[in-house]
Amino acid sequence: MTTTTPSTSLALDTQRAARQKRLRQRQSWVSRMGIHLILLLLSVMALVPVLWMISSSLKASTEIFVTPIEWLPRTPRWGNYTEAFNRAxxxxxxxxxxxxxxxxxxxxxxxxxxxxxxxxxxxxxx
CATH class of the missing domain: 1.20.5 (Single alpha-helices involved in coiled-coils or other helix-helix interfaces)
Structure with missing residues (x-):
């Protein structure tokens, strides 16, 4: 009759598998974070012109092309919209x-x- 003793290689394999799983999870987290940062950057690049257009629609014509750029109008001119509808x-x-x-x-x-x-x-x- 023979007896078998549990192998230590099984415990090492389990530890190695757990370590590799943690490494894959960390790499997955980093790659997801990178993807989210890229998507955030692309979203900002797409939204900035729209926000600039809305901001410019509320400015006086002398305020639109000033340097340095003023993102918000000093005094919003809501009358620009009625003027646009009346002129064109x-x-x-x-x-x-x-x-x-x-x-x-x-x-x-x-x-x-x-x-x-x-x-x-x-x-x-x-």
Missing amino acids: PIMLYFWNTMIVCGFSVLGVLISSSLVAFSFSRLQWPG
């Missing part, structure tokens, strides 16, 4: 845009439906 036919521009977009969407829907129908009739290999 913005509603006409809006309806022209809606007509062009509407016909574009209609064209895409019709052509996509035709293509989808033809794809459904194809005999795919496999």
Whole structure:
């Protein structure tokens, strides 16, 4: 009759596996943090022009291109919006845009439906 003793290599393998798991978790955390930082940077780069446009819409025309840049207007001029609507036919521009977009969407829907129908009739290999 033989007896077997538990091997110490099993304990070492368990410790090594736990250490590798902790290392992978740390690397995963670092890579996720890097991805989040990159996404945050891209979000800021996308939002800054929009915020600048909104800020500029509330400034007087003499305040827009001053150096150094003033991010916030000294006194917001809400009258700029009514002035824009009174000076230019913005509603006409809006309806022209809606007509062009509407016909574009209609064209895409019709052509996509035709293509989808033809794809459904194809005999795919496999």
